[in-house]
Each structure stands twice: as C-alpha cells, then as structure tokens.
Amino acid sequence: MNQSEYSEELAYPEDNSGLWTSCIARVAEDRDKAAFRQLFDHFAPLIKSFAYKVPALEQPEVFSEELVQETMLKVWTRASTFDANLASPSTWIFTIARNMRVDLLRKSSRHIVNTVSIHADDSNDDSLDMEDLWFEDENSDVFNQLVQQRTRTMIRESLLKLPSEQAFILKKVYLEDKSHSEVAAELGLPLGTVKSRVRLAMTKMKLILDR
Amino acid sequence: MNNESKTMVKYHPDARFLTDFSAGTLPRAQALCVSAHLHYCAACRTRMRELTQLGSELFLLQHPAAPSASAFDRLLGKIEVLPPQSSTDATPDYPQKNQPKREELPRAVAKLARGSLDNLSWQKIGRFFSYSRLPVSDAKHESSLLNIRAGSRVPHHKHVGDEITVILKGSFSDSEDNYGIGDFIVRTPGETHQPVASQNEDCLCLVSLGAPIVMSNWLLRLLMPLINRPRYG
Ligand SMILES: [Zn+2]
Numbered sequence: 001m002n003q004s005e006y007s008e009e010l011a012y013p014e015d016n017s018g019l020w021t022s023c024i025a026r027v028a029e030d031r032d033k034a035a036f037r038q039l040f041d042h043f044a045p046l047i048k049s050f051a052y053k054v055p056a057l058e059q060p061e062v063f064s065e066e067l068v069q070e071t072m073l074k075v076w077t078r079a080s081t082f083d084a085n086l087a088s089p090s091t092w093i094f095t096i097a098r099n100m101r102v103d104l105l106r107k108s109s110r111h112i113v114n115t116v117s118i119h120a121d122d123s124n125d126d127s128l129d130m131e132d133l134w135f136e137d138e139n140s141d142v143f144n145q146l147v148q149q150r151t152r153t154m155i156r157e158s159l160l161k162l163p164s165e166q167a168f169i170l171k172k173v174y175l176e177d178k179s180h181s182e183v184a185a186e187l188g189l190p191l192g193t194v195k196s197r198v199r200l201a202m203t204k205m206k207l208i209l210d211r
Numbered sequence: 212m213n214n215e216s217k218t219m220v221k222y223h224p225d226a227r228f229l230t231d232f233s234a235g236t237l238p239r240a241q242a243l244c245v246s247a248h249l250h251y252c253a254a255c256r257t258r259m260r261e262l263t264q265l266g267s268e269l270f271l272l273q274h275p276a277a278p279s280a281s282a283f284d285r286l287l288g289k290i291e292v293l294p295p296q297s298s299t300d301a302t303p304d305y306p307q308k309n310q311p312k313r314e315e316l317p318r319a320v321a322k323l324a325r326g327s328l329d330n331l332s333w334q335k336i337g338r339f340f341s342y343s344r345l346p347v348s349d350a351k352h353e354s355s356l357l358n359i360r361a362g363s364r365v366p367h368h369k370h371v372g373d374e375i376t377v378i379l380k381g382s383f384s385d386s387e388d389n390y391g392i393g394d395f396i397v398r399t400p401g402e403t404h405q406p407v408a409s410q411n412e413d414c415l416c417l418v419s420l421g422a423p424i425v426m427s428n429w430l431l432r433l434l435m436p437l438i439n440r441p442r443y444g
Contacts (some may be wrong), residue, residue, distance in 0.1 A: 033287065040283050045277055045278065046270060046271065048276040048278050054278055073289055089266050091266075097270075098263075099418060132246075132322050133242055156268060159265075171269055173234045173236060174234045175269055175273065176264040179237060198227065198230055201301065
C-alpha cells in the first residue's frame with residue numbers, strides 16, 4: 001500500500017480557523033483582495049492536491065488548475081453566505097471543492113466513459129449539480145459552533161489512532177473519488193470487508209450511531 | 212400530525228451510503244435517493260455534516276501541491292469581469308440554511324420537475340400505476356418516480372438488481388413493516404416483497420433501479436397481472 005502521498009507524520013497544521021474566518025469576512029464585506037490572497041495561499045495547494053488524487057485523469061494538471069480556479073472563484077462569490085456558526089472555514093471550502101470536483105468530473109470526458117447512457121433519449125442529461133443534491137449547513141440548535149468543535153476534536157484524535165488499514169480506506173473514499181465498491185475492486189477485497197472497515201472507523205470516531 | 216412517531220423516519224441509508232454520499236462518490240441515481248431522504252431526515256443531515264467534517268480533516272492532512280505561478284492573477288482577472296449581481300452573492304435557492312419542509316418535495320426532485328409534478332411526463336400503466344422516468348442515471352442505475360393509487364397492491368415480484376425506494380408522499384406496507392414519508396428502503400437482488408399502498412392516499416415514491424433494466428419492461432413485467440388491456444404490448 002502506497003501511503004506516501006499522505007502526510008506520514010499525521011500532524012495537523014496549526015488551527016487558524018479564526019484567521020480564515022476573518023479573511024472570508026473581509027472578502028465578503030470589503031472585497032478585500034489581500035485577504036483573498038491569504039485564503040488562496042493556504043487553501044489552493046490543498047485543493048490542487050485534492051484534484052490530483054482523482055485516478056486516471058487525462059490531463060491532471062489542467063484539471064487541478066481548473067478545480068483551484070472554480071473553487072476559489074466560488075469562495076469569492078459566496079463569501080457572504082459563510083457562517084462560522086455552521087461550519088469551520090476549512091469544512092466550508094472543502095465542501096465547495098468536493099461539490100465542484102464532482103461536477104467537473106461529470107462534465108468531463110471521464111463521465112462519458114464511465115456512465116454510458118442506457119437510453120437514447122438520455123442525451124439530455126439532467127441539470128442537477130451537487131449543490132442541488134447537497135444540504136447546506138442549516139440553522140439549528142443541535143449543530144452549533146460548540147458541537148462543531150467537539151466533533152472536530154473527536155475526529156482528529158481518533159483519526160490519528162485508527163489502524164492504518166481503516167485510515168487508508170477512508171482516504172481513498174474521501175480524497176481519491178472512489179466509492180466503497182471501487183475501493184473493494186482496487187484492493188481485491190470483498191465489498192463487505194470494505195464496508196465493515198469503514199464502519200469500524202466511523203464507530204471509533206462516534207460518527208455513525210448504531211440504530 | 213398529532214402523533215410524533217408518525218412523522219419519524221424509520222429507515223435510513225446505512226453507513227456506506229452516507230459515507231459515499233458525503234465523499235461525493237455515490238452513483239448519481241442513488242445519490243438522488245439519499246438527497247431525498249435527507250430532505251426528510253434531520254438525524255441523517257447531522258450525520259452528513261459530521262462526515263463532511265471528517266472529509267475536511269482528511270483534506271487538511273494532504274501534502275499541499277503548489278498551483279501555477281499565474282493562478283492567482285488569472286483568478287483576479289475572472290473576478291474583474293464577473294457580472295455585478297454574481298460578484299456578491301449566490302443563486303436565490305442557495306444556501307439552504309433553513310430546515311426543509313416535510314410537505315414539500317425534496318429540492319432536487321422539485322428542480323427536476325421544474326416546480327410541479329405535472330410538468331413531468333407520466334406514463335400510465337393500467338389504472339393504478341403511473342411513472343415518470345427521471346433523467347438522473349449513472350452506469351449502473353436509473354431513477355424514476357412511481358405513483359401507486361391508494362389501496363393498490365403491487366404484485367409479488369423478485370428483485371433482480373439493487374433497488375432503493377424513498378417515499379415522498381403517502382405510505383405503503385408489506386409483510387415486514389409499514390413505510391412512510393422519507394423512509395429509505397433498500398432491496399437487494401433475490402428479495403421478494405409485495406407492497407400495498409395505504410387506503411387513504413396515493414403513494415409517490417422515488418425509485419432507483421439497478422440497470423440495465425429498461426424501466427418500462429420492468430414495470431410491465433411487474434404490473435402485467437393488473438393490466439386489463441395490453442396497450443403496451
Ligand atoms: Zn435518516
């Protein structure tokens with residue numbers, strides 16, 4: 001298993017949520033390009049890395065640059081919708097990047113190869129973007145900044161302690177654009193094994209409650 | 212509803228569906244079903260936020276990759292030429308910060324229907340069923356809306372592929388349980404069941420079917436015993 005593409009030391013960068021929150025606020029209120037540059041310098045390299053992890057891209061450099069542009073452009077236009085009570089700056093930007101990655105992939109040739117239309121009349125593809133399927137963080141008293149912080153601490157602490165086989169699969173699912181089925185096929189494991197490893201990891205992080 | 216338990220969603224997507232959805236890797240027709248369930252289920256929306264937090268933590272652990280030297284300047288160039296209205300804010304339906312309303316259609320379905328189910332083209336099969344195939348499909352699944360007239364019984368049938376049903380209106384029951392609005396019901400190949408729509412109202416479902424099954428053939432086979440005149444033969 002090649003894990004070198006992920007940080008070996010598994011150390012989180014310093015938590016600068018407060019700084020990023022104020023940068024986003026300055027972008028929203030003052031159209032402040034210096035603040036935008038700060039956000040860009042920190043997040044664009046992470047977005048580019050995230051784009052590069054998609055397997056079998058025809059033009060990874062072109063795709064990655066496009067994802068950086070499209071994501072950061074949304075950060076600029078949507079800055080006024082950011083609410084630190086609902087999401088941390090990094091979760092907000094990750095969500096934009098993830099939605100944008102899905103949409104760009106769907107519109108690229110990769111999509112045409114992977115999803116052959118079953119019906120001739122399917123050529124008029126639907127207009128749904130990820131934003132139409134996704135639910136923005138909502139106002140509610142069960143999810144506030146405090147809960148958000150607690151969840152983050154819990155995730156961070158348990159992520160570092162996960163057995164490597166579980167962390168490895170989580171990274172494949174979240175970063176490499178692979179579904180459970182695709183991870184199972186790639187690793188030559190039964191789908192049930194992949195499902196149970198993810199489930200074990202989620203249980204340790206208390207993210208999935210047994211119902 | 213006066214009875215709180217009546218409004219509770221009982222059947223939820225499992226960890227795999229939620230994780231793949233939050234990672235953006237769930238096949239599209241299935242993602243539409245999870246999205247519809249989330250419209251009705253605050254508990255799963257909370258799960259989804261937590262799973263997205265997990266994704267963002269993994270995102271932060273990556274080795275950064277430097278963008279091209281001109282990337283920021285190109286970005287500023289794009290910002291300069293943004294039309295005034297889009298330079299400050301979002302489309303009106305974004306973001307969705309208020310709790311979705313249970314009596315409304317899920318946002319994605321409403322968008323596909325351009326606001327009203329009457330805008331969709333519905334195929335009638337017999338007197339009791341109609342369906343509208345939605346243009347949301349992927350390599351392995353397609354999706355449809357299925358309307359079952361009150362009190363109608365779907366004939367006993369066997370599933371050949373994975374099938375997800377999310378109830379949008381009304382309710383139905385089978386030998387195992389009663390299912391209501393928002394319930395996310397998964398049937399795997401080989402399982403059989405015989406759903407019956409409740410007596411008092413039609414049941415509207417969003418269905419994702421494993422492909423390659425041509426919807427009309429599947430429905431024809433499914434509903435053949437109910438059709439008096441073989442108009443679609
Ligand atoms: Zn749920």
